[in-house]
Each structure stands twice: as C-alpha cells, then as structure tokens.
Amino acid sequence: MTAASAVTAAPRLELVGGGVERRGRWLLRGVDLVIEPATLISVVGPNGAGKSTLLRLLSGAWRLTEGRALLGGFDLAALPRRQAARRVAYVPQTVRPTFEFTVREFVTLGRYPHESRLFGTRSADRGWIDRCLDDTDLLALAERRVTTLSGGELQRVLMARCLATEAEVLLLDEPTSNLDLAHGLDLLGLARNLVDEGRSVVLVLHDLNAAARFADRVAVLDAGALVAEGPPAEVLSPDLLRRVFRVRAVPLAGSAAPVFDFEPLS
C-alpha cells in the first residue's frame, strides 16, 4: 500500500462479554477482546474454535446474543450499516464466486458504503479503485471474470475489495489459505504495512509461526472461549499449545519470535 493512502487513526474495536448462540449451541461465549488502533492481531485456534464467528461479530455481520461490540466506543449494532462498513471491512474465507463480475466490478462492490444510491460510483471512486487494483497487482486482470481466476488471484481480489472500502479496521479470515509461500508472505507483508500506516488488522491464521512473526498480539480461541491474549512471546508457550492444539511444540532456536517445530502427541 502506498503512503498516499495514509489513514486517520483506526477506531478502537472491542467485544465486551460477547457471545452468540445458534440453534441452541453457543458458538462463542464470554469473549472480552480489545483491538487497539494500529495493531496487527492474529486469531488462532483449532477447527471449530469460533475464529470465523469472532470475525463476523467484530464486523457486525452477525448480531450478538449477549454482550456488546463497540466501535470507537459506540455500539456496533446501533450504528447504521453503511457507516460501520466505512470503518470495518471483513473478508470471509474464500468462496468461489458464481456470478460473472469482472475483477473491476467485483472490487467496486467495496465502494458500496461510499456510493450515492442514484448516481453510483463517481470519478473519485473510480480513481480509488484503480489504486486498490494497483496495490494488489491486479490492474492487468481488471477486465477478467472473477469466475476464471485462480485461488491466489481471487484472494488478491478479495483483499482489493476490502481496501476499496477505505476501512481502518480490516478483518481477514484465513487470507493465506489459498496462497503459495511467496504470495502468502506478500500478503502478510501487506497487512504489516497497513498496520504501520495506522490501520488495525485482525487475521485468522492457521500457521502459528507466521502469527508469531507478523502479529503484534495473538488471541487464542478454544471451544468457543478466548483462552489467552497478548504478545506472541507471552502467549505462545509449549504448554498452552499442547493444551489447545494437542501437539508437542519444540521451540526453535535463533529467532526473536517464538517459533516452534510441531510433533503429534505420542
């Protein structure tokens, strides 16, 4: 992301005693989490721990059953959707699109909270879209159908749509899952740059070592509860990893971040 897209400080986003119940089952309960401005926080946890649910709650896409989500101190549920969408952007796990938007049309969907209902996108919007396409290296693909893209290209398109909203808080659900090593590192680098410019980024990651290297803080979810939250060096201990992920974590020497080699429990 270029310096030209510098943002005002991101608002504080927090969940106070957040819980959500669906069909008689608590997907997440009693979660207290604060996303401070300009922080990269990584959410980790085994499958079904409630990571995606947490992002949906933070984005306002799902209503809380109990507790509150606050954006800059205001109740997220009471905020008009358009206004919230200008500040918080959410990228769900990659799903194959079925409708034949071009890449440019698809990315322009992200301008919705800024568009006028009658006149649609204006030239300022189009300029911003060009910049988002450029920053994600997609200008060459702008007129391609999204249905014809590879998994990695699609991931970049989703990222571009997220940037198109100009939101200061970005919630990304497993953004690296479809990417090869180089593109994955590029994406994490992009997330790091966005945070250095003042945005907040919440990343759901499966790669614990990547989380340890790139994130300022790590939140560990297990069975619908937040079990630990803090700087990676404090949170990611062999003991916690054994408890939550049921693996033996062997610390690797020679790195500032707490990185491990993982082995199955015998």
Added chain:
Amino acid sequence: MRVAFGGYRAGFWWYMAAGLALLLAFAGIGLFRGSVPLDGRDVLAVLARHLLPGEHDPADPRVDAIVWSLRAPRVVVAAMVGGCLALAGAQMQGLFRNPLASPGIVGTSTGAATGAVFALTFGLAGGFLLAAPLFAVAGAILSLLIVTRIATRDGYTPVTTLLLAGVALNALLAAVNSWLIARSWEQYEAARRIAYWMMGGVTDRGWVHAGMLLPGMVIGCAIAVWFARDLDLLLEGEEVAASLGVDIERAKRAVLWSAAILTGSAVAVSGVVGFVGLVVPHLVRLLLGPVHRRLLPAAFLTGAWFVVGADLLARTVAAPQEVFLGVVTAFVGAPFFLFLLVRHEGEVAVSR
C-alpha cells in the same frame, strides 16, 4: 454458448439503442398491420393527430377507432407487461442468487391469478371492469404477505425458507384456481372468460388497462432502481453484503415488494404470460453481466420489445385467428429454458 456469450460483453448503450430500435419497429408494425387493412397515410394522420401538438384535419373515425383505441393501447400494454415481468424476474434471480428463478417464484403471480379467477367466477367482473385486475393485485400482495410471514423468524427472513414457502404456496393456489374453475364449469361465460384470461394476452386491452398498470409499474420501477446496487452485493451472499454496508433485511423486503407489485400489476391486465420473466433477464445477464444498474433497465427494455414482438406473432401466425400471447411466449421461452438447463448442468459438471 460459452464462446458466444461468456467471453463477450455487449456495450450497455449499444444494447439499449438496439433494444429501443426493435421496440419502435415492432410497435410500428403493430400499429400499421392488423386484420383490417388500412392505408399507411391514414394511420400516420391518426398518430399525428393524437401525438403532435397543433391543429390537424379530422381523421376518418373508423380508422381513428382502430388505430388509436384498439392497436395503440394493445402495443403499449404489451410493452408495459413485458417490461414489468422481465424486471421482476431479474430482481428475483438476483435475490435468490439463482438464474432460473421467475418473477412469481414466491407465489405472487399464482396469487394474482387466484384473485382474478375469484373475481371472475363470482361474477364481480361483470359489474365492474376493473374488478378482476384489482383482485389480481390484491392476490399478489396477499401472497407475498403470507410467504414472508411464514418465512420470517426474529425479524430475519432466510431466502431459502422464502423459496420453499413460495413453492408450497404456488402449489396450493394452483389447486385453489383449479377448484374455482371447476366450480364455474356450468356457467359457460364465466368459464370461457377465465380460460381466456389464464392463457394470457393483450387482446382488446384499452387505455384503461394501460392506466391500471401505470402506477404499479412506476412504483415497482422506482423501488427497483433505488435498491439495484443492493442486489449486486446480495449476489455475494448476505454476510458479505451486510459487512459492506447493506441493510439486508430492508433490501430483501424492498426487492420482494417491488417484484410483487410489478408481477401483480402485469398479471392483472394480461393474465399469465409465461417465461418472459425467466428467459429475458437470464439472456440479458449473459450479454451485459450481473451489475443490476445495467441489468435491470436492459431487462425492462428487452421484456418490452420481446412481448410486443410475441404479440405480433400471436396476431399474425394463424390470422385471422389469434393465438394466445402466453402460448407464443411459452413456445419461444420453454425450449430456451430447457437449453439453459442443459447448459447449466454441463457447467456444474465441468466446475467440479
């Protein structure tokens, strides 16, 4: 098909210009041709007298009656009906994220038919010309209210539940219609009127019918335009739409109402004209892409020229006998629908 349409996208303004030209051409043929041969100059004189300002020579009253009271409103009503049905179909296909959805998928067109059949069997239509159309609109709106009421829980209306409730209501209302018709079998006149109406058409429609359709069309179109962009986002799923700022329950409600008003009004004046609302939006989406700001107006225009053209065929194929308009649209539409089904299946197989 994929090669012809998939890689190519028609320019929006070119497409609209071509559609307008076709609409004018079909309307022109509809005005100048008919079972009574008329001199072209006389027809022009009548049109000039009614459409152009200033003083004109009085026209032959017989020609005036045929052109201005029979042919012109028929063409106008056909265009309006086609536009409304295609627009409503495009909205339903967007809302249900299913390119094979039709305007009446939530039960609105069957509901409209039930309303009209009710008015016709109980002889209400004999006393009051607009009874059947008004009952039809009421039937469409009532159907929508029932379906949304059934499908809504805690202020949330999942579209899949809506779809299933619509299918069930469609079946129920179709049964009610059959029962009402069977009841009226001995009254030959009522049964004949119902049968005519069910088959759909714009024969003998006058300016009063155009006037009937106008408010519903204007309201439906206005809502459709206002919520066009929301449909683009809903195509990507409700969660994504909500996270990008769409008030999804309000948007769904608005789109459903718009489509119900459009469908109900169209069915009210023309009966059940099949396949326009299914085939036209799908074709336009293939040509212009899924962005509703372009798709909706283009579907409206395409529906308009398609039905005016189909009505020309209905009038001329077996002249001097008339074929029902609904029969013509189904004859063109059904094979195309089957073709889409086959193509669709092929796509699913390939993508897996």
